[in-house]
Amino acid sequence: MPELPEVETIARGVDARVRGDRIVEAWFGLHREPFKTPPAQQAKGLEGRVILAVHRTGKHIVCELGGIGGIGSVARSSPLDESGGSAEAQWIVHLGMTGRLLVTTPDGLVARHTHARLTLGSGRELRFVDPRRFGRLEFRDLGRSMGFTGPGKEPLSIGAEEFAALFRGRRLAIKAALLNQTLLAGVGNIYADEGLFRAGLRPLRRAGRLTRAELERLRLALREVLEQAIQSGGSSVSDYVDAEGMRGFFQLEHRVYQRTGQACLSCETPIRRVVVAGRSTHYCPQCQR
């Protein structure tokens, strides 16, 4: 399940392969509603545009697109800033649980559950594959709507004060709060568990009851684990692969996630599993208080 590190890895990989390329043709499979923008409208909006940059916001992949027509936007001398600078449109991809965004050669075998194929000027294709269809695709014309900013704060850059403020007065479990994308954007089930373990905090503690010192441990632990995971190319637990179809390696560094019953790597106490906010949650009853 792609979370911040996996999405970051994919966005970087896609950016490296398609930046400056033009979308010649867009094809969308006719499925019920894996789309936030109707498929026909997306295809119409995408065709002819140059991909200026691809980056991550929370768990979303944002493709910044130039205008239709002239190649002025590619040929510009000043480099494009991360937010897309003079982009005129955006294609926003959320991978859900099982989504993949792949850059392939045109003759590459079309995987089952391929819902979108963007044919690029270079001849390559950008493909969206999503068996479980929890993913979402959205097109935004920036002349008509605001650029995508994401729902919550970025865990890699948020400061201590702002982080603490997110949880103040909240009665829900800290684990549930971490999964709430309108607070922090990008943390999912794996990194919530791993961050809480590294911070030594029990997932069921009420968010608003954590001390300032505990919250600061959590903020730093999350940042550390997310950065390490990005270094490793993400975690491949089910079917996650990057833009090239390669698996990540951070699953080898998981200390609690999906280690129910196994010895804690710090104290050898068996790792416990409980359900919080409908999600399996793994923790060490000895190390986490």
Added chain:
DNA sequence: ACAGGCTCCTGCAGGC
């Protein structure tokens, strides 16, 4: 306003 639960969807594992 907030919190918790249900729902979508498919693939896979486990049990009989």
Added chain:
DNA sequence: TGCCTGCAGGAGCCTG
């Protein structure tokens, strides 16, 4: 061997 059930979960929606 083959079928069935249950489980995995991000996020939107509904309810209390």
